[in-house]
Amino acid sequence: xxxxxxxGRFFRTESGAGLALISPTAIYALLMLAAxxxxxxxxxxxKDGYLEIIREFTLANxxxxxxxxxxxxxxxxxxxxxxxxxxxxxxxxxPVAYFVSFHVAPSRKSLWLFLITxxxxxxxxxxxxxxxVILGYNGxxxxxxxxxxxxxxxxxxxxxxxxxxxxxxxxAYAPFAILPIFVALEKIDRSLLEAGQDLGESKFRTFLxxxxxxxxxxxxxxxxxxxxxxxxxxxxxxLIGGPEGRMVANLIQLQILKLxxxxxxxxxAVSAMAIVTAISLLFLLMTRRYLKGPK
Amino acid sequence: MTIEKxxxxxxRDVHKYYGDYHALRGITASIRAGEFFSLLGPSGCGKTTxxxxxxxxxGISSGAVLIDxxxxxxVPANKRPTNMVFQSYAIFPHLTVEENVGFGLRRxxxxxxxxxxxxxxxxxxVGLKGYGKRAAHALSGGQRQRVALARALILKPxxxxxxxxxxALDKKIREQMQLExxxxxxxxxxxxxxxxxxxxxxxxxxxxxxxxxxxxxAQLADPETLYRRPASRKVAxxxxxxxxxxxxxxxEDANHTDVEVAGFGRMHLSKDQVMAGNGGEGASVGFxxxxxxxxxxxxxxxxxxxxGTITEVVYYGDMTYYDVKLDGTEEPMRISMRNVFGRPxxxxxxxxxxxxxxxxxxxxx
Numbered sequence: 289x290x291x292x293x294x295x296g297r298f299f300r301t302e303s304g305a306g307l308a309l310i311s312p313t314a315i316y317a318l319l320m321l322a323a324x325x326x327x328x329x330x331x332x333x334x335k336d337g338y339l340e341i342i343r344e345f346t347l348a349n350x351x352x353x354x355x356x357x358x359x360x361x362x363x364x365x366x367x368x369x370x371x372x373x374x375x376x377x378x379x380x381x382x383p384v385a386y387f388v389s390f391h392v393a394p395s396r397k398s399l400w401l402f403l404i405t406x407x408x409x410x411x412x413x414x415x416x417x418x419x420x421v422i423l424g425y426n427g428x429x430x431x432x433x434x435x436x437x438x439x440x441x442x443x444x445x446x447x448x449x450x451x452x453x454x455x456x457x458x459x460a461y462a463p464f465a466i467l468p469i470f471v472a473l474e475k476i477d478r479s480l481l482e483a484g485q486d487l488g489e490s491k492f493r494t495f496l497x498x499x500x501x502x503x504x505x506x507x508x509x510x511x512x513x514x515x516x517x518x519x520x521x522x523x524x525x526x527l528i529g530g531p532e533g534r535m536v537a538n539l540i541q542l543q544i545l546k547l548x549x550x551x552x553x554x555x556x557a558v559s560a561m562a563i564v565t566a567i568s569l570l571f572l573l574m575t576r577r578y579l580k581g582p583k
Numbered sequence: 584m585t586i587e588k589x590x591x592x593x594x595r596d597v598h599k600y601y602g603d604y605h606a607l608r609g610i611t612a613s614i615r616a617g618e619f620f621s622l623l624g625p626s627g628c629g630k631t632t633x634x635x636x637x638x639x640x641x642g643i644s645s646g647a648v649l650i651d652x653x654x655x656x657x658v659p660a661n662k663r664p665t666n667m668v669f670q671s672y673a674i675f676p677h678l679t680v681e682e683n684v685g686f687g688l689r690r691x692x693x694x695x696x697x698x699x700x701x702x703x704x705x706x707x708x709v710g711l712k713g714y715g716k717r718a719a720h721a722l723s724g725g726q727r728q729r730v731a732l733a734r735a736l737i738l739k740p741x742x743x744x745x746x747x748x749x750x751a752l753d754k755k756i757r758e759q760m761q762l763e764x765x766x767x768x769x770x771x772x773x774x775x776x777x778x779x780x781x782x783x784x785x786x787x788x789x790x791x792x793x794x795x796x797x798x799x800x801a802q803l804a805d806p807e808t809l810y811r812r813p814a815s816r817k818v819a820x821x822x823x824x825x826x827x828x829x830x831x832x833x834x835e836d837a838n839h840t841d842v843e844v845a846g847f848g849r850m851h852l853s854k855d856q857v858m859a860g861n862g863g864e865g866a867s868v869g870f871x872x873x874x875x876x877x878x879x880x881x882x883x884x885x886x887x888x889x890x891g892t893i894t895e896v897v898y899y900g901d902m903t904y905y906d907v908k909l910d911g912t913e914e915p916m917r918i919s920m921r922n923v924f925g926r927p928x929x930x931x932x933x934x935x936x937x938x939x940x941x942x943x944x945x946x947x948x
Contacts (some may be wrong), residue, residue, distance in 0.1 A: 482640055483673035485660040487687035487734065498688075501677045578677070 314533055321326050332554035349555035359539065361555060363563070364534040368481035369450055373457040378507060379460070381465035384578025386505070388466075389473035401470070402464050412460060416527050419456040423447045423528070456524045465510040472548075473499070473504025504578030512568055519564055536560045590652075591616040591742060591774045592637060597646035599632055599798075607643070608798035614776060616651075616743075619768050621777045621785040624795035625821070633777045633795070636745050638664045651741055657911065666735035667744040667889045670751070672727040680706070681715035683730055687738045688804040701715075705733040707876060708767070725756045732764075743768075749784060761787050782822045786810065792817050815860025816947045820869050825869040826916045830864055842946060845870055846889060846912035850941040861947035874943035877905060878936040879926065886940035892914075893933045903928050909935055915921040926930060 297543040298304040314330045332349055352358050388400045407415060424448050430442040446452060476499060483492030522537035529535065536556065543553030574577070592614040599607035607629050614620045635641035636648050639660035648655045650664060666687075666847035675683050685702045693701070706712055709729040714722075720731065728748060735743055745764075749757045765788055768775045779785050785792050786806040793803040802814040813819035816827065832843040833849065840852045848869075861867055878888065895906035903922055906915040916935065922928070926936045929935065 341899075477671060477673065479669045479671050479673040480675060482660070483667070483669060483675070484686075485638075486638060486665075486667045487738065488662055488690065489662050489687075490659075498675060 358464040385469035468509035593649040595647040618790040621789040629798040666739040666740040745858040846909040865946040912947040
C-alpha cells in the first residue's frame with residue numbers, strides 16, 4: 289500500500305498536480321503583477337506631502353483625477369486614440385486574415401504567418417522611430433512629395449499629432465489583430481460555406497450569414513488585444529504624438545516621475561484601468577451571443 | 584396534359600481534370616425523375632466529384648450536365664434546383680435547429696408565421712418534433728443528419744444530393760436511417776442521388792446504382808442485376824463476395840457458350856450469363872457463396888453435385904461461411920449456409936457434397 293505523507297498525496301491528486309504545475313507562473317504573477325497593483329491602489333488613496341507620502345486615507349486624488357479638465361481631456365483623447373486604432377487595425381486585419389485563411393494554399397499558410405510577424409523582428413522602439421523618420425518634417429513622405437513637386441513646403445499635419453499616433457499604433461498591433469481572426473476563420477468548416485450557397489445564398493450573403501458570425505470570437509479577441517494595450521501606450525505618443533498627442537500613460541509618467549506626485553499618478557492609473565475594464569466588459573456583454581461557442 | 588420527363592439529370596460525356604489528374608473520364612448517364620439513385624465505388628473513383636458537379640460546387644472540363652432538361656453550365660450552386668446533405672452534415676453551429684432548417688427560406692415570399700409552420704412541419708417529417716429551439720451543437724450525429732435533411736427538403740428541390748450521409752453513424756442508427764431515407768424519398772417523391780462506398784447500403788436503398796471505378800461508370804443497373812449479373816469481374820468483386828474459377832471456352836454459338844471448369848465439368852451457359860471484362864486473363868466463372876449449397880445426409884441435389892473438403896468455418900450467428908476445396912480445383916470456394924433450426928455447423932476437414940447449378944454462375948471473358 290502507498291503510504292506517502294500528506295503533501296505527497298496532495299500533489300498526486302489531479303487538482304494538486306495542476307496547482308503544482310501552475311505555481312511558478314502563479315508566484316511570478318503575484319510578485320510582478322498583483323503586488324505592484326496593490327501598491328498603486330494603496331498610493332492612490334494616500335495623501336501627497338511635499339517630499340513624502342502621508343499614509344492617511346483620502347479620495348481627494350480621485351476627485352482631482354476625474355474633475356480636472358486637463359486630465360479628463362487626456363483620458364478622452366486616449367480613449368479616442370485607442371478606439372480609432374482598434375477600429376482601423378481590426379478592419380484592416382480582417383481582409384488579411386481572410387485572405388491567408390481562404391485563399392492561400394494550405395502548404396503556404398505558415399509562410400504567410402511568418403511574413404506577417406516580420407515587423408516583430410525589430411524592437412517596438414525602433415519601429416516607432418522609423419515612423420518618425422517616415423512622417424517627420426524632413427521625413428520620407430515630405431521629401432518625397434517635395435521632390436515630385438506635389439507640395440512646396442513640408443506637410444505639418446502628418447506628424448506630432450493624434451493621426452500620427454493612430455497610424456503608428458495600428459501598424460504595431462496589426463499582427464496581434466490578424467492572428468486571432470485567422471485562427472477563428474481556420475476553424476470554420478468549409479462545407480458550411482458550401483451549405484450556405486447550396487441553400488440559395490450568394491457568396492457575399494453566405495459570408496454575412498455564416499463566415500462573419502463564426503469569425504466573431506476572433507474579432508472580439510482582436511478588439512480586446514488591440515484596445516487594452518494601446519490605451520496605455522507610452523512610447524508612441526511620447527515620440528510621435530507631440531504636445532497634442534499626449535495620452536494617459538504620459539500623464540501618469542509626468543505625475544509620478546517628474547512631479548513626484550505618486551498618489552495622483554496612481555489615482556489616474558487606477559481610473560484608467562477601471563475605464564478600460566468597464567468598456568471591455570460592456571463590449572463582451574454586447575458580443576456574448578457570438579461567444580457561446582460550440583461544444 | 585403533362586409531358587412526361589423521365590430524365591431528371593443527364594450527364595453528357597462529362598470530363599473533369601484536376602491539373603493532370605483525370606478525375607471524371609467521359610461520364611454519360613441519366614438519372615430518372617423520382618428515383619433513388621446511387622453512385623457507388625471505392626474512395627477516389629470520382630463519385631463525390633460527380634455529385635458535386637450536379638450541386639455546382641465543381642466545374643467540369645468538358646461535356647454537359649443537365650438538370651430537368653436545362654444545361655447547368657455557368658449556373659452557380661445557389662441557383663440550382665438541388666440541395667445537398669453533406670458528409671459532415673454542415674450544420675451551422677451558431678444557429679438553433681429551427682434557424683438551421685429555415686436558413687434557405689430568407690427569400691421565400693411567405694409570411695413569417697407560415698415559414699415557422701413550414702419549419703415545424705419539416706422537423707416533424709424527419710422525426711425531430713419539438714427540437715426547434717435547441718442549439719445545433721447539442722445534437723447527436725443522427726439528429727444532425729435529420730436536421731440536414733429537413734433543411735434541404737424544406738426547399739422542395741428537384742434533386743436531393745446525399746454525400747455519404749450515413750458513413751459517420753453507428754451500425755444500428757445507420758440501418759434505421761437507411762429505411763427512413765427510403766420512406767422519406769417515397770413520401771416526397773424527389774429524385775435522390777446518394778454517394779456511398781458501402782455496397783450493402785447501395786443495394787438496400789437504391790432503385791438503380793452506377794458503379795464507378797477510376798472516373799468511369801463500370802455498370803449502371805438495378806441492384807438485382809448488379810448482384811446477379813455483374814458486368815465485369817471488378818464489379819463482381821466490389822459488390823458482395825464472389826468465387827472465381829478459371830474456365831475454358833470449348834464451344835459457342837449465337838445464344839450459348841459451353842465452358843469447361845475444373846471440378847465442375849462442362850457447362851452450357853446462356854448468352855445473358857456471359858460478360859466481358861475479365862481483365863485480360865482468359866476466362867473465368869463466378870459463383871456467389873449462396874448459390875452453392877452444402878448437402879447434408881440424405882438431401883437430394885437440385886441440379887448437379889460435386890465432392891469437397893471443408894478447409895475453414897466462419898460462424899456469424901445467422902449464417903455460417905464455409906471454405907470448401909472441391910475435388911479437382913486449386914482454390915477453395917466460399918459457401919454461405921443459413922443456420923436454420925436443426926442444421927449442424929460442420930467441422931474443418933469434413934468431406935461434404937456440394938450442390939450447384941450452371942444457371943447461377945456468370946462467365947467473364
